[in-house]
Amino acid sequence: MAKQGDNMTDVKRTNRSAVLRVLHENGAISRKKLAASIGLTPAAITKITGEMIEEGLLREGEAVFSGGAGRREILLKTDPFSRFALGIFLNKELAVLSAVNLEGTVIFSENAVLPSNAPANETMSALCKRLLELSDRSGIPRDKIIGTGLALRGQVSENGRILKNSFGALKEYDYPIADEAEKLTGIKVVSDNNVRSLFSAHLFFSKDKEISSQFFLRCEYGIGAALSVDSRIWHGGSAQCSEIGHIPIIRKGGKPCSCGKSGCLETIASPSAILDDAKAAFSEDNTPLLYKRMAGREIDDMSLQDVLDSAAGGERATASIVGRSITALAQALKSVIYIIDPEKIVLYGHLFENAYFLDHFIAEMREGVDSGHDVSVEKSRCNLKLEDAAAGLLVIQKFIDEGGL
Ligand SMILES: [Zn+2]
Known part of the structure; x- marks a missing residue:
């Protein structure tokens, strides 16, 4: 049966997600403007943002004149260093190990050459071990890591958990890569195809989501693509778009x-x-x-x-x-x-x-x-600059979609 209504948690999630999205797209903004752009009352915004400030997700910034009777309004902004995401971007012979913060700033990035012909478990074990080392060395507190993004070459299952065919990056077919990475790191995984991840990162930074349909073409090792329809990335009938x-x-x-x-x-x-x-x-x-x-x-x-x-x-x-x-x-x-x-074809590579x-x-x-x-x-305005951020941004974008809950 189709869903008929929203329970309170869903409403909360939607409102918090809208707050995070407006702050990402506009930067610092007053509660009044935030309320107007989301369509909620100032009282509701004060309550929602109050909770998010307590959780460390948002913080208050400078005070600006609002124009009316010399009143000053305090600007709200996301605290970019309140949460972090780790990432593994899998190419054909190379993986990029990285971390980003809540606004997609790269905290560290290192290329790791993939061993040829090694079992996938061995490769993943080495990559995850090094990723955690780099994270610790960068001073990222473990309790501030909200997930690991896997941006994967080749065909990924519809739920993103299985790497069906990595076109030569990892040895095995139908490899349960998300389960393995979670077992090795103890951190939740969000995964997707690597070209869709790049496109998603391009949309995150370019902020031109108002362009509802875009086709993103990546020519690098091979040729891959991704498509957005009605401002959402389309996965296709078997998660192989495009x-x-x-x-x-x-x-x-x-x-x-x-x-x-x-x-x-x-x-x-x-x-x-x-x-x-x-x-x-x-x-x-x-x-x-x-x-x-x-x-x-x-x-x-x-x-x-x-x-x-x-x-x-x-x-x-x-x-x-x-x-x-x-x-x-x-x-x-x-x-x-x-x-x-x-409406647009975006070229990358x-x-x-x-x-x-x-x-x-x-x-x-x-x-x-x-x-x-x-x-x-x-x-792409971000041509050649997205491999470091794309995997971690899978996690950050899911976090924003879910209102940070
Ligand atoms: Zn082919």
Whole structure:
């Protein structure tokens, strides 16, 4: 039976959540303005915020003139150091161990190389041990830690507890990662896919939730994406929204993909695909600019920057490889525009810091899209800065959603 009403705890939770959200979005604000923006009476706000001050979540700040008869109003703000969240951001070969406070400020961050071929339990044990060490060393009191966020590469179960396929990050499939992390740390876990976590962090910092529908594209190791509908992140029927990198592009003879299939978009358009193709095409005759750049270096030392600079310098073979990536990626995103009709497409990853790639990509995105679909395509304002905060912010955002209860 559908829920018919709210009990008192739900009402309290909703009101406290609204207080935390308004303070996050506006910074310090008077009780009067807080009451007006939430739509509660000043007396109700005084009671709610009084409890939250007692719990240390909020504190009073400076007094400002309110404009009427010389009255002064005391501003309220969140105490950012009242609560902390730890985080493990799982990439393909690397994890980022970190902690954030209530406003998403990174307290510490350390990269940990994932051992290849080690059992998942061993890897998680080492990561959790190091995470607690870093937390203690940073002086974060254990009783102020409200959870550990796990931002996970690959397919995560609908409730976020099981890492079904990490596409090569951890050895096992269907690994109960949330239970394991809770057992190892004694701290509650909130987990989600890592690209959805980055998108969620982007929304947290950019505060442009009024844009109801956004499509967030991350090109880093592979290609991942996330979607918001009506200002909420959409998980999809099997919690796999949006695995755009694994759209099948080449039916026969495509390169093997990390997901286990072959010929996926990721095998053509991802940064590692561009690099692999450039290495395969590399020769003094075929790629003279790249050849010159690589003088005295091993081919394994070739970077994406080398390839993009050679393409930007007018080298036909590398420009063609980069162009193929741009065309395939843009084609997939144009399908997104016509199917989903998002207001904004947000780009995230090193590739989009390269002017040659970004300019060509934006130009390609305009090709064949009618003026009725005026979607803005832009690089995230927080590009490359979210991996440190995203995992911990999963916990912080849940805490805000639940009113800190
Ligand atoms: Zn794939």
